[in-house]
Amino acid sequence: MSDDATFMLDGRPIRFVAGQSILEAATAAGTFIPNLCHHPEFKPHGSCKLCTVKVNGRASSACTTRARAGQEVASDTPELNRHRRTLLQMLFVEGNHFCPGCEKSGNCRLQALAYDLEMLNPHYEHFYPPRPIDASHPDVLIDFNRCILCALCVRASRDVDGKSVFALAGRGTAQHLVVDCPSGKLGDSDFAMTDKAAAVCPVGAILPKRVGFSVPIGERTFDVEPISAHAAHAAETRG
Amino acid sequence: MRHVAPTPPRRKLRVATASLAGCFGCHMSFLDIDERLLDLIDLVEFDRSPITDIKHCGPCDIGIIEGGVCNAENVHVLWELRANCKVLVALGACAVNGGLPAQRNHLDVGRCLTRVYRDRAGAAVPDDPELPLLLDKVRPLNEVVRIDFFIPGCPPSGDAIWKYLTDLISGRMPRLEHPMLHFD
Numbered sequence: 037m038s039d040d041a042t043f044m045l046d047g048r049p050i051r052f053v054a055g056q057s058i059l060e061a062a063t064a065a066g067t068f069i070p071n072l073c074h075h076p077e078f079k080p081h082g083s084c085k086l087c088t089v090k091v092n093g094r095a096s097s098a099c100t101t102r103a104r105a106g107q108e109v110a111s112d113t114p115e116l117n118r119h120r121r122t123l124l125q126m127l128f129v130e131g132n133h134f135c136p137g138c139e140k141s142g143n144c145r146l147q148a149l150a151y152d153l154e155m156l157n158p159h160y161e162h163f164y165p166p167r168p169i170d171a172s173h174p175d176v177l178i179d180f181n182r183c184i185l186c187a188l189c190v191r192a193s194r195d196v197d198g199k200s201v202f203a204l205a206g207r208g209t210a211q212h213l214v215v216d217c218p219s220g221k222l223g224d225s226d227f228a229m230t231d232k233a234a235a236v237c238p239v240g241a242i243l244p245k246r247v248g249f250s251v252p253i254g255e256r257t258f259d260v261e262p263i264s265a266h267a268a269h270a271a272e273t274r275g
Numbered sequence: 276m277r278h279v280a281p282t283p284p285r286r287k288l289r290v291a292t293a294s295l296a297g298c299f300g301c302h303m304s305f306l307d308i309d310e311r312l313l314d315l316i317d318l319v320e321f322d323r324s325p326i327t328d329i330k331h332c333g334p335c336d337i338g339i340i341e342g343g344v345c346n347a348e349n350v351h352v353l354w355e356l357r358a359n360c361k362v363l364v365a366l367g368a369c370a371v372n373g374g375l376p377a378q379r380n381h382l383d384v385g386r387c388l389t390r391v392y393r394d395r396a397g398a399a400v401p402d403d404p405e406l407p408l409l410l411d412k413v414r415p416l417n418e419v420v421r422i423d424f425f426i427p428g429c430p431p432s433g434d435a436i437w438k439y440l441t442d443l444i445s446g447r448m449p450r451l452e453h454p455m456l457h458f459d
Binding site: 128161 | 371372412415429452453457458459
């Protein structure tokens with residue numbers, strides 16, 4: 037890699053390898069850009085828009101924009117963080133996110149980002165949508181109330197597990213997660229606990245059964261440190 | 276927790292508190308500021324509050340409300356506090372997003388009442404005029420009146436409440452960060 041293969045992120049030079057996205061390069065360098073629908077092992081989806089940065093003054097998703105030498109990228113700015121808070125608030129009111137009763141609380145990326153961006157309330161009028169719970173599978177529960185349509189399970193099941201158990205159906209506010217089998221129940225699909233799709237949900241929508249409170253609330257990943265610090269430590273560990 | 280003495284205001288601030296559709300857990304957590312209550316009573320005096328048992332709110336500087344809005348009485352209490360308090364603080368998860376009571380929102384209230392009361396032998400849906408009418412959905416405070424400040428948490432810790440209130444009383448913009456900002 038030549039020395040000029042860097043771009044500027046919030047005034048700091050970030051080195052990158054050709055083909056990396058801005059988000060990948062920043063993550064490797066230990067700089068956190070908020071994101072929800074990104075996973076390093078899958079093709080970017082670019083749907084949550086939390087990773088929106090300004091590249092040479094234009095708003096772009098950091099997960100789908102290639103890093104190029106000399107780019108001026110702004111991420112941690114009051115304006116962008118205000119927009120990110122707004123996106124989070126819309127996600128919170130669109131579903132039924134009751135943290136005190138959720139097994140994922142403390143390990144949830146939606147909640148952790150809300151902490152990190154100091155979102156103190158959901159601001160908008162709540163939809164309180166009626167959504168089902170699917171407990172038909174012996175090992176995994178799906179609580180559709182908490183699904184944020186990030187499509188990580190869709191991509192994991194399709195691209196890694198080769199099963200395509202999940203898909204997003206419908207459009208706009210009617211969009212929802214569906215399970216590919218005639219009954220629509222996870223228990224009737226060929227989904228297995230060992231699938232990648234069982235381990236990628238960033239929120240409490242796809243939950244393994246019988247382990248909910250094995251780590252007490254207050255001692256979980258994002259109780260211990262904010263998601264931005266956690267991402268920086270993870271980059272240090274990777275070296 | 277570092278003990279930060281707040282800057283005293285020029286006169287004692289008048290504070291009202293109320294619990295609407297909550298469990299009183301946030302008020303309990305408020306009492307968890309322990310000996311700092313003695314610092315607080317040098318700075319504020321309480322108007323309507325479960326602490327004073329005053330039933331109606333007079334002109335106040337700060338109103339602190341726990342719980343969401345689940346019935347007609349809650350709405351009237353909330354309006355009264357909004358009309359009398361310069362700033363209103365939503366305290367806790369239920370006040371902020373409806374919380375546990377809002378988990379009834381996917382159910383039909385009429386059917387709930389019928390199922391619980393009328394379908395039982397010899398029982399009827401209570402209709403005493405003293406009982407406030409239930410709303411069809413439980414709502415957070417900011418969907419009914421304007422709310423100035425929010426302290427999330429179920430309940431927010433005594434430390435978080437102390438930090439927020441002392442910021443507010445001292446005229447600083449209140450701020451909650453890790454590890455005091457919690458939704459659970």
